[in-house]
Amino acid sequence: MLDVAVAYNRYKFLGDEFLTWLWFVIDQDPVIFKDMDPDLTALEIGNRIVLEKRKSKSVERITIKGEDAHFEEGMLALKKGALVAELNLVFRAAEQKWQFTLKGESLNLSGFKTPKTPPPESPDDLEGAILEKVYLYDKILQFLEKLYKHFIKLRTSNAWQSRVVPLIKKWMHAS
Amino acid sequence: MSLLSASVSITRYKVEGQLEAPVLETVAAALKKNAISEIDDQVPEKVSGWTSFEKPYQPDFSGSSFVFGTYLIFTLRIDKKTIPSKVVQKHFMIESARRLAESGRQYLSRNEKQRIKDHVIDGLNLKVPATPNVYDIIWNYEESFLWFFSNLKAANEELETLFLRSFDLTLVRMFPYTAAHLNADLADTEKDILLELAPTNFKG
DSSP: OOOHHHHHHHTHHHHHHHHHHHHHHHHHOGGGHHHHOTTEEEEEEEEEEEEEEEOSSOEEEEEEESTTOOOHHHHHHHHTTOEEEEEEEEEEETTEEEEEEEETTTOOEEEEEOSOOOOOSSGGGHHHHHHHHHHHHHHHHHHHHHHHHHHHHHHTSTHIIIIIHHHHHHHHHHO | OOTTSSSEEEEEEEEESOOOSSHHHHHHHHHHHTBOOOOTTSSOSEEEEEEOSSOTTSOOOOTTTTEETTEEEEEEEEEEOOOOHHHHHHHHHHHHHHHHHHHTOSOOOHHHHHHHHHHHHHHHHHHSOOEEEEEEEEEETTTTEEEESOOOHHHHHHHHHHHHHHHSOEEEEOOHHHHHHHHSOOOHHHHHHHHHOOOOOSOO
16 A cells, blocks of 8 residues: 555545546436435535646635535536535435535545434433434445445546546536 | 534544454553643643543543443543743743843843743743643444544644554544545455556546
């Protein structure tokens, strides 16, 4: 395995490509998410997208945010060569909703909100409250792990250049 | 950041290595040995250590208090004293003037100034209480993963250092390369391709 510090910088682009691919799949082929979590009813873009266009010595950054944000500017940035660097996502299952922001370069999650759980009312309730919360985090983290695994398998296959990239380019330019 | 908060940040890690059996006793001993110590009324300006999830200001790892279901849950605490630079400057000027008056000299050497500054900071550290920051940890020992409830670089670095020192186990942060190499079930041929990957050109 490569040195971790070297690999972090060398493979930043892979996280950005993952999020860009994810936006494409949400828009064009969301049926694949069902294989990763049968409870999922929808995966949606949330209230924030950050796009970055990396040049040799600088980075251009475009942030689109707001509950009613329109993402046309984001699509325009993609056409000009930017990639998604941060993506806020909403995961819905039955009546429940999770929301979080995923960062491409680190795959870190921030602003991670699970469905509401009642606060523990006594010390005896604490273990139950913790395990319920852990279950709710785990649901999303497992989903993301399967999603990333799917992406990496695709990214290291011939299908990436021959099939997926042409479809993503077509989507970018048709929107 | 508490794992029970309404909104959290999570950094994911893979834990490499195995603990000596019996595992729970080994973990408890390591937590106790590296528990946070209080630095109020003392000279150090910063300290980090483990504390318990339930009582972050009174660490207690007795019994199996850090075991919840199949998870080990405890907390990293980092205490730091912050002294405004203008306060340091004020006391430094007063102390420098006093030394000059005592010695009858007009100037202090560079080394003397540095010693006075260190002395002033040590004195102020004795009076300033440390501000505690707590970050929860969920460790699934059986499945060798750990979630750390912060994305702050300094807190993550502190965690990685203290975890290695306490348990003699390495934490590998999950970012695009490590998640692909370690967690995506890639065959050797796919790992070779991963090593050669270059950014995709979506424009052309």
